[in-house]
Amino acid sequence: MDPASWRERLAAYCGAFGVRVSGAALEAMRIHWELVRRARGRVNLTAITEDDEALVRHYLDSLMALAVGEAWPEEGVLVDLGSGAGFPGIPLLLALGPRWRGLLLEAQRKKARFLAEAVATLGLAERVTVQARRAEEAGHDRQWRGRAAAVVARAVAPLAVVVEYGLPFLGVGGRLWAYKGPRVEEERTAAEQAARVLGGRLAALHGFRLPGGAGERVIVEVVKERPTPEAYPRRPGVPARRPLGGGPAAGGRFGMTASRPGGEGLGRAGGGAAGGGVRAPGWAGRAAGAGRGTR
Template sequence: MGRRLDGAGAGPRAGPGRRVRGGRRVAVKEGEWRERLRRGAASLGIDLTPEATERLWQHWQLVKEAGRRVNLTGVRDDAAALTAHYLDSLLPLALREEWPSSGLLVDVGSGAGFPGIPLRVVLGHTWRVLLVEAVRKKAAFLERAAGELALEGVEVRAERAELLGRDGLWRERADVAVARALARLDVLVEYALPLVRVGGRLWVYKGPRAREEVDACRNAVRAVGGEIAGQWRFLLPWSGGERWLFLVRKERPTPSAFPRRPGLPRKRPLAGPGGGEPVAGTAKGPDSRAEKRNGVGGGRC
């Protein structure tokens, strides 16, 4: 069981961009946005350089501009994006002891570049980043954003994760993978863990009710070679929104049966339709008693 962290100490729970009378939103100027981002990150133990806050602001301007043509995000408000996208994306860096100093990071289902681009900006040039996005218009935006932000070592693949996980160039190559707002845990581990090397890590971003979902999917995680190694609760600076981070370690090679063909992980999830027993024909991992001995709780599925 991981230690619990609380990022709510950055400041008040409302700020520029909050709703005022008539539903109007207050615009946030660049300098104020960057300072709030810096302070919010600092409350989580993450130091942001002026160059990093500038690049993250530039990325947000690109997202807003492209959002007129491509559905990249439902968030339109500057202040809301600061918390819901940027500080949220950076949460794993509050646990920097869990990160190697360099490597390959894979963002599965990157969308507008969250969390992969903010992580690359802060981690720096010692990290290569692969942004995986199956929707070609979104992938084209990611290519443009990486170029305009001058982010070296960033590659974009407009491909299904299920296909990429069977590609020998990428299978079990990543040191770290991240998956945010993508799917239920048993679905996303089938997307992401085949890309992670043995000994590597997968960071899973989840909302307030995530613990029940995770408890129901432990054996599904084992089936693709992983073990749930930690969980942390955060309150996001400024908004107070609750987030959970789950760390999955890649303990064994992913069996050759995974990932299954495109669409099947979501259509027939490993933990079953309601997160119960795994569907017929999928492997079960060891029984949950080993998990209890490791202090991370038990769970069926």
Template sequence: MDVIQEAFAHRLQEYGITLNEKQLQQFETYYEVLVEWNEKMNLTGITEREQVYMKHFYDSVSLAFYVDMSTVESLADIGSGAGFPGIPLKICFPHLRLTIVDSLNKRITFLKHVAGELGLEQVEMLHGRAEEVARKHPYRDGFDLVTARAVARLAILNEFCLPFVKVGGQFAAMKGSDPSEEILEAGRSLKELRGVLHKVHSFSLPVDESARHIAVIKKTGATPAKYPRKPGTAVKTPLI
């Protein structure tokens, strides 16, 4: 364990998340595979090792600072891109059943490779549009926790993500800048999709102190049959 991993592990330990040697090796392997594949396809603009550990790995795991992962059995990561936050959370909390949905097959191929290299079990990678996958059993109303990191504005995200959440489960939208305006705009989508804003957590990343916000939304009822609408509709005509 070098200074970068030591700082990473120490910062997670401050929140009660303890990593063993296997988990630290999984993060390092993840970093190596990410950088290797990034030369062939556009996965991330951040490749410097310390930055990846902070702005991708730590940032992803920060969700667990505010949501008790011991109460979560199933996690869906929508529009995961290079696997954030789903894979870092799975490394830290191996008990999670992780499902990742992404519309780009190249990224799904990468994620399957990563899962194999890291020896992750109970992981499913789905190539498809969120609006279509969310209409299928067992994904509809099927997950304890659903998350999306920097994917779209909340009024759109709600339609992508809330249909995956179990009644009584949670959707966590991981944002950079203050989402107050987005939350006001998302009132109608929350009502239509049976979501209630529970809390917005605000914090800064260590070192560069970049702002981060996590909006936690609780699912109060089953998804109405008309949602989600056809692919592309939520983006063109969001529920605002």
């Protein structure tokens, strides 16, 4: 697909969900996809090879956190857990604009090296940090603990485990956005219990359908309401082996390939539940470079 068509099609997909992305951000996402494709021979980043499929399953899917919940603040720190090829962190940081800083965590060194190369090529190095590090370690680092306005995690681990990985990074008032499949209700009870222990509250489950038969997705929104106790996250590997709330155990590996459920159509399904130390920026104004239409 030629560059102009790629940008136009992604802009149209985003517009259908009320998400506006600048032309410069769309072009940077296209360049990022070229980097991902070129790296496939040396790093296992994605099984997807077709432009159309990548537009929906990687880029539109990543940007859907901008279409649900309240409008994002105009600035802040975003942490991407198990970033892999950079989804959803890189598309989100490009769309949100230069007033947002980022931390891309990827425990696999080959993938972390790719991320560092991509960040440099895209001109993001001054505001985006890449670390080949586990969330259980980085979550105790005072440089990042309690500093983030947003944490995102896509196809990383069971929800209760993601909550323990993510909440320590957030300032009070910040949001964890966990990208999950349509069976996430099975993980909900354990995740709610884990969130209470860690200072958060499961605020909503935002469901939607991706176009072209790409399936149903749910983004779980967890709000940080009070500082996370210093004991969390637990030692590397423990959250995955013994999830808080008694949820299913996981391998605890980052960068897993997103699930690809069936389903047709374009549009959002209804939401679910109603709904650190440093306070995160307020979720009031529109994000720089992106916006959300009326619901």
